[in-house]
Amino acid sequence: MESKEQIAQAAEDLFLTYGVRSVTMDDISKKLAISKKTIYQHYRDKDEIVCLVTERVMEREEEQINEIKLQAKDVIHELLLLSKYIRAHGQSVNPSVLFDLQRYHRSAWEIYLKFKENVFLYSLIGTLNKGKEMGYIREGVDVEILSLLRLEEIQMAYDPDVFPRDKFNFQEVQVQLFDHFVHGILTSKGLETLKLYKEK
Incomplete structure (x- = not known):
């Protein structure tokens, strides 16, 4: 029998590749070659899996x-x-992931927002304060204002309505946004x- 961890890993792989909304419990069961009944022995529903992932x-x-x-x-x-990490990581993530969370999985979206504020924002504020010193x-x-701006820029690059990937290269969008940001604060x-x- 597949473990709870193996199910979560399979779901994560599918979510990051295809987006959250388009992946069904059937897709997860097929990837692991198990029945949906087995998945439901570990998870109440898809939303619980999305939150854990x-x-x-x-x-x-x-x-x-x-x-x-x-x-x-x-x-x-x-x-x-x-x-550099954001560009490399984001290239392999389906651009709809964040917006699927926001629209269809509010509990998971709240988890993301909590991390965004308590981890990402706190870290960037500390970095910029150190840079000032x-x-x-x-x-x-x-x-604080510029840290919030930077986080929204990063997130905006994932939005297919703003930067559709058939028109814009994700990495180039992130390069342009980063250059715009740092030239405004340095x-x-x-x-x-x-x-x-950069020369190195």
Whole structure:
């Protein structure tokens, strides 16, 4: 019998590839070659699976952010590493995932929003404040406002209504949004450091 963990992993693979709404319990059972009855022995319904998968993905995102912070040589390097990770990760994720959560799985969407505020936003605010202290970020920058802006930019790039992937390359969209963001907040010292990292 498949374990609860194996079912969650199979569901996650399908959700990230095809989007959440389009994946049915039948799809999950077919992927694992088990009956739907077996899935229902572990999960009440699809929404419970979606919530668990969302928690798993967000926890891995938090681990990755912490790892990047440890690897980064300074604030500029950290911002670049985060941007690179977002581009690589987002390329393999179906663009409808976040918007399926928002429209059809409100409990999972609340889990995402909680992580977004308590982990992603908190982390970015800390990074930008540190950048100010080191002279990389302009003194007049409101780090909370700009951190919120950056998170919304990242999320917006996944929106197929704004950037349909048959017209826009996801990685290029993220590059353009990142460049627009950092050029708006960096001092001359920050821009020079950014240039040096890009040349490497």
